Amino acid sequence: MxxxxxxxxxxxxxxxxxxxxxxxxxxxxxxxxxxxxxxxxxxxxxxxxxxxxxxxxxxxxxxxxxxxxxxxxxxxxxxxxxxxxxxxxxxxxxxxxxxxxxxxxxxxxxxxxxxxxxxxxxxxxxxxxxxxxxxxxxxxxxxxxxxxxxxxxxxxxxxxxxxxxxxxxxxxxxxxxxxxxxxxxxxxxxxxxxxxxxxxxxxxxxxxxxxxxxxxxxxxxxxxxxxxxxxxxxxxxxxxTEAGAHAAASHTGAIAGSxxxxxxxxxxxxxxxxxxxxxxxxxxxxLAGQPLPNADGVAVVTNAGGPGVMATDAIGDADLNLASLGGETRAALADVLPQSASAHNPVDIIGDAPVERFERALEVVLDDPAIGAAVVIACPTATLSFESLAERLTALGETREQPVAVCLMGGSSAEEAAETLAAAGMPTYFDPARGVRSLEALYDYRAVRRREYEEPTTFDVDRDRAREILERVEGARDNRLGIEAMGLLDAYGIPTPESDIVDSPVEAQRVAESIGGDVVMKIVSPDILHKTDVGGVEVGVTDADVADIYETLITRARNYQPDARILGVQIQEMVDFDDGVETILGLNRDPQFGPLVLFGLGGVFVEVFEDTTLRVAPVSKSEAASMIDDIDAAPLLRGARGRTPVDEDAVVETIQRLSQLVTDFPAIVELDINPLVATPDGVVAIDIRLTVDPERL
Incomplete structure (x- = not known):
C-alpha cells in the first residue's frame, strides 16, 4: 500500500x-x-x-x-x-x-x-x-x-x-x-x-x-x-474563511478569496x-460501484411520467445530455412496449409495467450506441415487484458496461431490493435528482481521467531586469508598485504600449512628441491605487495640451491626498479599444495553495461582474486555454455579434508568461494587469499594480 x-x-x-x-x-x-x-x-x-x-x-x-x-x-x-x-x-x-x-x-x-x-x-x-x-x-x-x-x-x-x-x-x-x-x-x-x-x-x-x-x-x-x-x-x-485584509489592495486579491x-x-x-x-x-x-460512462447520452426508463419529467429536468440542470434515441432503438422499443407507452427519451413504460417490461426496455435502450448511462425509476404498483426488479437489474449490470442509477420511489417496500442492489454495487435513490447528480459524478470523473497534464512552457525572459524592478520596494515606505513597474511586463515578453514617466511639463511634451499622435496621461503614485477615481487619468491628450494636463494631474493628486508620493506622470501611447476587449490578468498568493492566476473580463467594473476564473500556478498551455472557456464573456472574445475574434493564442501565451513570472518570483504577493486589452492583432497591457514582499527577494 x-x-x-x-x-x-x-x-x-x-x-x-x-x-x-x-x-x-x-x-x-x-x-x-x-x-x-x-x-x-x-x-x-x-x-x-x-x-x-x-x-x-x-x-x-x-x-x-x-x-x-x-x-x-x-x-x-x-x-x-x-x-x-x-x-x-x-x-x-x-x-x-x-x-x-x-x-x-x-x-x-x-x-x-x-x-x-x-x-x-x-x-x-x-x-x-x-x-x-x-x-x-x-x-x-x-x-x-x-x-x-x-x-x-x-x-x-x-x-x-x-x-x-x-x-x-x-x-x-x-x-x-x-x-x-x-x-x-x-x-x-x-x-x-x-x-x-x-x-x-x-x-x-x-x-x-x-x-x-x-x-x-x-x-x-x-x-x-x-x-x-x-x-x-x-x-x-x-x-x-474571509479573504485576508491585504485583499483590498488589488482586484485580484478581492476576487481570489479563500x-x-x-x-x-x-x-x-x-x-x-x-x-x-x-x-x-x-x-x-x-463511483465505487459503477463503471464510467462510455458515451455522452443519458436515458431515462420509468413507469411513472411525473418522476420521468423530474429526472429530465435534473439532467438539464446537471448539464448532462438527454440522448435522442436512434430510429432502430425506437422501433425496438415499439416492439416491447404497449401502444400507449413512449418510445422516446424519457422512455415511459407506463404504470402497469411488470418487471419483464422494465428489463426489456432497459436492454433495448442500453444497446443504443449513444447511451452512456441510464436512470431507472420505479414507483410501487400491484404489477411490479421491487425485489424481482432488483434481481433483474443486478444480472443486467453484470453484462453491461454502462452505469445505471436506480430510483426506487418507495419506503419499506423498497428496503430489501435496495439491499440486493447495494450488494451488487448499484446504489439506489428515492429522489430522481439525487440519482442524476450521482451519475454526473461519473461524467465529471471521466473528464478528470481524460485530462492530459502537460509541463508548463518555459519562455526566454529577462529575470535580471525583473528582479531590479522588484527590488525598488527595498527600503521604500511601502511595498506597492504601480505603472512605474511596467518594465516588469516587458522583461517577461508581455506587450505594453510605448510609454515613459516624466517629472516635468517640458519632459512630458518631449515624450509625447516622440510617441506621436494623441496620448494617455496617468498620475504615477503608489499611494493612489484607483487613479480614475481621483481624475488621475486623461485620455486622448494632444501635443498642445500635454504640458497643461501634466500640471492638472499633479494638482488633482495633491488635492486628493496631500501626503501621497508623486513619482511623476506617465505618457503612454494611445491604444485603439474599438476592436479590443478589456480583460484582467492577475495573481494572488494564497497561504494554502500558493500562486493563483486569475483571468476574466476586465476594466473598471471587474469587481461588479466578477466574470473571472482561477488556476493554481504554474499554468500550462491547455490550462490557460481552458481559462478562456470558463468565463461568460468567452463569446465576446471569439467574435460575438459580428465582432472580429481576438487573437486567442496571444491571450493564452500571456497567461502562461504571467504564470512563469509569479512562479519565478515568490516575492510577488499580488499583481493586476487591468486592463489587458485583447485585439485581433494580439494583446497589450495598459496598466499594472503589484504588491511585493521584500523579504522574499
Whole structure:
C-alpha cells in the first residue's frame, strides 16, 4: 500500500491508557479492538495486572507492538510517544485531546509532539482524534459506538463526531468502507498523506473526505493530481474563511478569496467537491460501484411520467445530455412496449409495467450506441415487484458496461431490493435528482481521467531586469508598485504600449512628441491605487495640451491626498479599444495553495461582474486555454455579434508568461494587469499594480 500500511494492518496493537472503567475512552477502544481485530491487542496501564482477560503492561516499550493507541491524559502523552519511538514503534494514534486545539500550553505540547514524531519518524494520527478503522484486518481503534461495514471506500474526516454519525448512517444504507481515519489536529499526518496512501491501495476504489482546511495546498494538488488519474477523490469542504485584509489592495486579491482558492486548487487536482454529506456518499457509492460512462447520452426508463419529467429536468440542470434515441432503438422499443407507452427519451413504460417490461426496455435502450448511462425509476404498483426488479437489474449490470442509477420511489417496500442492489454495487435513490447528480459524478470523473497534464512552457525572459524592478520596494515606505513597474511586463515578453514617466511639463511634451499622435496621461503614485477615481487619468491628450494636463494631474493628486508620493506622470501611447476587449490578468498568493492566476473580463467594473476564473500556478498551455472557456464573456472574445475574434493564442501565451513570472518570483504577493486589452492583432497591457514582499527577494 505505502509506508502507512503498518498503520492500517498492524500485527500487534498496544492501547496505552487501557482501563475497564465504564464510560471511559480507554475501555471503549479496548472493547472495539478485541471484538474484531485479527491480530493481538495488549493493554498498557501500570495500575493493573490484567485487563480484558490479558496481561497488562507498565510501559508501551515492553509490548512489542507495531501500533500504539494513546488515550492517556495530555500531560503524560508526550512521554508515552517518546517511549514508543525509542522502542521502534513506528505507528501511533493519539486520541488524547488537550493539544493545539486548546491553545496556550496545548499548542506548545503539540509542537513538542511534532518534534518527537520527526525525531523517530513516526506515522502519527491526531492528536484529538477519534481513531482509525481498517475493515480488512478488523481494526477498530476508535472509541466510537459501532464499527464499519466492509467496502471499498476510504474516508477521512477532520471531525470525529462526523465519523460516528457517518458510521451509523452508512450502516442503514449498506455503504461499506475500507479504511476510516479521524484526522484530529493533523499535527503530523494530514489529508495529503492519506490521499497518497489510499491512491496506492488496491482495496480503495474511492477516497472521500470531510475537510475544514488543507494544510499544504500545493503539496495536496501535486499528490491528488497523480492519484485522481486512477482513483476518484471526493471531498466536502466546510469552514469558509474571509479573504485576508491585504485583499483590498488589488482586484485580484478581492476576487481570489479563500473559497475561490479552494475551488481552483481542488479542481486543478482533479478532486470532485460536493456541498453536503449526502452528496459525498451518494457520489462515493456510485463511483465505487459503477463503471464510467462510455458515451455522452443519458436515458431515462420509468413507469411513472411525473418522476420521468423530474429526472429530465435534473439532467438539464446537471448539464448532462438527454440522448435522442436512434430510429432502430425506437422501433425496438415499439416492439416491447404497449401502444400507449413512449418510445422516446424519457422512455415511459407506463404504470402497469411488470418487471419483464422494465428489463426489456432497459436492454433495448442500453444497446443504443449513444447511451452512456441510464436512470431507472420505479414507483410501487400491484404489477411490479421491487425485489424481482432488483434481481433483474443486478444480472443486467453484470453484462453491461454502462452505469445505471436506480430510483426506487418507495419506503419499506423498497428496503430489501435496495439491499440486493447495494450488494451488487448499484446504489439506489428515492429522489430522481439525487440519482442524476450521482451519475454526473461519473461524467465529471471521466473528464478528470481524460485530462492530459502537460509541463508548463518555459519562455526566454529577462529575470535580471525583473528582479531590479522588484527590488525598488527595498527600503521604500511601502511595498506597492504601480505603472512605474511596467518594465516588469516587458522583461517577461508581455506587450505594453510605448510609454515613459516624466517629472516635468517640458519632459512630458518631449515624450509625447516622440510617441506621436494623441496620448494617455496617468498620475504615477503608489499611494493612489484607483487613479480614475481621483481624475488621475486623461485620455486622448494632444501635443498642445500635454504640458497643461501634466500640471492638472499633479494638482488633482495633491488635492486628493496631500501626503501621497508623486513619482511623476506617465505618457503612454494611445491604444485603439474599438476592436479590443478589456480583460484582467492577475495573481494572488494564497497561504494554502500558493500562486493563483486569475483571468476574466476586465476594466473598471471587474469587481461588479466578477466574470473571472482561477488556476493554481504554474499554468500550462491547455490550462490557460481552458481559462478562456470558463468565463461568460468567452463569446465576446471569439467574435460575438459580428465582432472580429481576438487573437486567442496571444491571450493564452500571456497567461502562461504571467504564470512563469509569479512562479519565478515568490516575492510577488499580488499583481493586476487591468486592463489587458485583447485585439485581433494580439494583446497589450495598459496598466499594472503589484504588491511585493521584500523579504522574499
Amino acid at each position: 505505502s509506508e502507512l500500511s503498518g498503520l492500517f494492518a498492524p500485527e500487534r496493537v498496544a492501547v496505552v491508557g487501557a482501563t475497564d472503567r465504564k464510560g471511559s475512552v480507554g475501555r471503549a477502544v479496548m472493547e472495539n479492538l478485541v471484538a474484531d481485530f485479527e491480530g493481538s491487542v495488549v493493554p498498557v496501564n501500570p495500575t493493573d495486572d490484567r485487563l480484558f482477560d490479558r496481561p497488562c503492561y507498565d510501559d508501551v516499550a515492553e509490548t512489542g507492538a507495531d501500533l500504539a493507541v494513546v488515550v492517556v491524559p495530555a500531560a503524560a502523552a508526550l512521554d508515552v510517544i517518546e517511549s514508543a519511538g525509542e522502542a521502534g514503534i513506528e505507528n501511533v494514534v493519539v486520541i488524547t485531546a488537550g493539544f493545539g486545539e486548546s491553545g496556550g500550553e496545548g499548542t506548545a505540547r503539540e509542537e513538542a509532539l511534532v518534534d518527537l514524531a520527526n525525531r523517530y519518524g513516526l506515522n502519527l494520527v491526531g492528536p484529538n482524534s477519534l481513531g482509525i478503522i481498517s475493515t480488512p484486518s478488523g481494526l477498530n481503534a476508535t472509541f466510537g459506538p459501532r464499527n464499519a461495514e466492509s467496502g471499498s471506500i476510504s474516508f477521512m474526516s477532520q471531525s470525529g463526531a462526523f465519523v460516528t454519525a457517518v458510521l451509523d448512517w452508512a450502516a442503514d444504507r449498506d455503504i461499506g468502507f475500507n479504511d476510516i481515519v479521524s484526522l484530529g489536529n493533523k499535527a503530523v499526518l494530514d489529508e495529503t498523506d492519506f490521499v497518497e496512501a489510499w491512491g496506492a491501495d488496491p482495496g480503495t476504489d474511492v477516497v472521500l473526505g470531510y475537510l475544514e482546511s488543507i494544510e499544504d495546498g500545493e503539496a495536496f494538488v501535486r499528490t491528488a493530481r497523480d492519484v485522481t488519474a486512477e482513483t476518484p477523490v471526493v471531498v466536502v469542504k466546510s469552514g469558509r 473559497e475561490a482558492a479552494y475551488e481552483a486548487g481542488l479542481d486543478g487536482a482533479g478532486v470532485l467537491r460536493v456541498e453536503s454529506a449526502e452528496e459525498l456518499f451518494d457520489f462515493g457509492a456510485m
